[in-house]
Amino acid sequence: MYPISLEGKTGVVLGVANQRSIAWAIAQTLREAGATLAFTYQNQRLKESVERLVETWGDVPLIECDVANDEHIVRAFAEIKERFGSLSFAVHSVAFAQREDLEGNFYDTSREGFRLALEISAYSLIPVAKQAAELMNGGGSIIALSFNASQQVYPSYNIMGTAKAALEHEVRQLAAELGPRGIRVNALSPGPLDTLAARGIHGYVDMKHLHAERSPLRRNITHKEVANAALFLLSDMSTGITGAVLPVDGGYSIMGV
Numbered sequence: 001m002y003p004i005s006l007e008g009k010t011g012v013v014l015g016v017a018n019q020r021s022i023a024w025a026i027a028q029t030l031r032e033a034g035a036t037l038a039f040t041y042q043n044q045r046l047k048e049s050v051e052r053l054v055e056t057w058g059d060v061p062l063i064e065c066d067v068a069n070d071e072h073i074v075r076a077f078a079e080i081k082e083r084f085g086s087l088s089f090a091v092h093s094v095a096f097a098q099r100e101d102l103e104g105n106f107y108d109t110s111r112e113g114f115r116l117a118l119e120i121s122a123y124s125l126i127p128v129a130k131q132a133a134e135l136m137n138g139g140g141s142i143i144a145l146s147f148n149a150s151q152q153v154y155p156s157y158n159i160m161g162t163a164k165a166a167l168e169h170e171v172r173q174l175a176a177e178l179g180p181r182g183i184r185v186n187a188l189s190p191g192p193l194d195t196l197a198a199r200g201i202h203g204y205v206d207m208k209h210l211h212a213e214r215s216p217l218r219r220n221i222t223h224k225e226v227a228n229a230a231l232f233l234l235s236d237m238s239t240g241i242t243g244a245v246l247p248v249d250g251g252y253s254i255m256g257v
Ligand SMILES: NC(=O)c1ccc[n+]([C@@H]2O[C@H](COP(=O)([O-])OP(=O)(O)OC[C@H]3O[C@@H](n4cnc5c(N)ncnc54)[C@H](O)[C@@H]3O)[C@@H](O)[C@H]2O)c1
Pocket: 014, 015, 016, 017, 018, 020, 021, 022, 023, 041, 042, 046, 065, 066, 067, 068, 092, 093, 094, 095, 096, 120, 145, 146, 147, 189, 190, 191, 192, 193, 194, 195, 196, 197, 198
């Protein structure tokens, strides 16, 4: 028996690309806690990857959803409605920036690079939350994945820091608007974890070592620790919490020097 139960709850997870994805760690924990899950994937190439991961899970809805495409988002939630009827929670674990915008000088960021990073990594939470909320008739919980670069400067993180700042504002704005409907919106802000997205950031490995050296816990955090925090925020153990950004970073973000 899991310490927190999601028995009887249905949810959708956006952002599984492979077995290292934070979304995959979260999904596994949510399922162990008893949740019934649907997944969205970005494109056909990643469909196969997600299919392989859930191979032994039985009949799991896998739905294509490129968050740059409004029709995809609407269709994905229409399919979830058909399959589940209603939704208890949604996990937004999606981000993208052009490789050249994750190195060098921030002041060289192109207009197109800015648009793309903000659209995929920040804007997408808005239509996803809107569609998810439509299915959360009995209240619900939505989480997004942020990073401390929303508040502080991390060389190379560049435009993604801007996107995370926007994302965290959206979390507060959506929490305020959806709160009266019993729907909570929060973000997790993990420390560095080895994933496809992280490897795209120039200097990621050095940053990871620095986190382990300087954080109060003197180590890097794990995928499982993020998944456990997600379980908490998506469960009825956190019904008093909305609009929050919860660091899962071994305390790194509290340090001055
Ligand atoms: N890995 C880290 O160190 C770290 C730390 C803090 C926050 N995060 C955040 O966690 C989240 C998940 O990233 P991850 O590290 O697990 O990497 P990941 O590469 O496994 O996940 C990123 C996901 O975004 C999806 N995506 C990108 N563009 C998309 C689009 N147009 N439509 C639909 N999906 C799209 C990808 O398919 C992928 O599944 C991101 O928001 C990331 O910024 C990661």
